Amino acid sequence: MNTVIDPVRKAHAVAPPAAAPRLSWFEECDANSIALVGGKCASLGELIHAGVNVPPGFALTTHGTRAFLAESGIDAEVASMLAGVDPKDTNAVEAVSARIRALIEAQPFSASLEDEIAEGYRRLSVRCCMPGVPVAVRSSATAEDLPDASFAGQQDTYLWIRGADEVLHHIRRCISSLYTGRAIAYRANRGFANEQVAIAVGVQKMANSYTAGVMFTVHPANGDRSVIVIDSNFGFGESVVSGEVTPDHFVVNKVTLDIIDRTISRKELCYTVDLKEQRSRAIEVPHERQTVQSLIDDEITELAWMGKQIERHYGRPMDIEWAVDKDLPSGGNVFILQARPETVWSTRSKPVEGPRGSAMDYIVSSLLVGKRIE
Numbered sequence: 001m002n003t004v005i006d007p008v009r010k011a012h013a014v015a016p017p018a019a020a021p022r023l024s025w026f027e028e029c030d031a032n033s034i035a036l037v038g039g040k041c042a043s044l045g046e047l048i049h050a051g052v053n054v055p056p057g058f059a060l061t062t063h064g065t066r067a068f069l070a071e072s073g074i075d076a077e078v079a080s081m082l083a084g085v086d087p088k089d090t091n092a093v094e095a096v097s098a099r100i101r102a103l104i105e106a107q108p109f110s111a112s113l114e115d116e117i118a119e120g121y122r123r124l125s126v127r128c129c130m131p132g133v134p135v136a137v138r139s140s141a142t143a144e145d146l147p148d149a150s151f152a153g154q155q156d157t158y159l160w161i162r163g164a165d166e167v168l169h170h171i172r173r174c175i176s177s178l179y180t181g182r183a184i185a186y187r188a189n190r191g192f193a194n195e196q197v198a199i200a201v202g203v204q205k206m207a208n209s210y211t212a213g214v215m216f217t218v219h220p221a222n223g224d225r226s227v228i229v230i231d232s233n234f235g236f237g238e239s240v241v242s243g244e245v246t247p248d249h250f251v252v253n254k255v256t257l258d259i260i261d262r263t264i265s266r267k268e269l270c271y272t273v274d275l276k277e278q279r280s281r282a283i284e285v286p287h288e289r290q291t292v293q294s295l296i297d298d299e300i301t302e303l304a305w306m307g308k309q310i311e312r313h314y315g316r317p318m319d320i321e322w323a324v325d326k327d328l329p330s331g332g333n334v335f336i337l338q339a340r341p342e343t344v345w346s347t348r349s350k351p352v353e354g355p356r357g358s359a360m361d362y363i364v365s366s367l368l369v370g371k372r373i374e
Helices: 007-012 031-049 062-071 074-083 090-105 111-127 164-179 181-189 297-314 359-368
Strands: 023-025 057-060 135-141 157-161 199-205 209-216 227-234 248-253 259-263 269-274 279-284 318-325 334-341
Touching (some): 023 111, 031 062, 031 135, 031 297, 031 334, 062 074, 062 199, 090 164, 090 181, 157 164, 157 279, 227 269
Antiparallel strands (some): 209 227, 227 248
């Protein structure tokens, strides 16, 4: 596949040094670790250094995934399969994708790498004081969260995974998801050659979410930067991210942290853990709870404050996933699961003015009536 690579983008895909670790804990990562742990895990490490509440975890680094592919000879086989594929031929891309994914998922890890991953999982379980701690296994590609390209959602995430064998299995599935038909075509269309994008895999303690969702530090509908927008539903955030439900919707003034608009939707579906099967599954929300506000106002304010700090740390509007853990006491149970640059409005050369009745109007009217703005 002939692809022109932008030299700036190519810099993001530089391979880590040969002596790089195969496993890396999130707190060992920061914004400079993209080549080693991918955009998602680097962002989690950066959030920890910024003082944000993040569930603990570790990454199988790009060095580790490259070792897995190279030791088995899969890397050469994958390159051969992709060499003659036209990215515009959807059927051909999907056929090659299926063969590559099956090949990767059937390949066992070497004994040394398997032991290293299993030991990382054991240490995480000890750290969380929970044998066989449930984890989210998340792909983290090196070009995933660049400011000028939204690769988010191109690879896979698996929730509520327990036990070393299941973790190993789902890590392989995440590695193989670098080669979905959609991901192969998207990279080609954006000027990224397949060999220029590596993948790491994050293994992160699963937040046992009472409520979860997404937050934007710019209004996703109109680009108003004076507000923070929060969408939420009961259970895990999967129902919100996938669009399976119409979530509760809150607009918060970024200066005062007052809730200036709220829409409580009928939420008929949520994802939670099936304790018998120990996996995430969709359930029907009890009828009497479907129109209940899924976040209390104090949690909305705390989330908005966190969003404001994250935006300040990164210096740009952000797209954030969060959860409220029902196993922990109020005051320390709101977690940030990931944060990435917002890629629609933040790329505009001039910020869009808020519409009439926006947060800026709210601030002015508050000043006129003598309301204190902190």
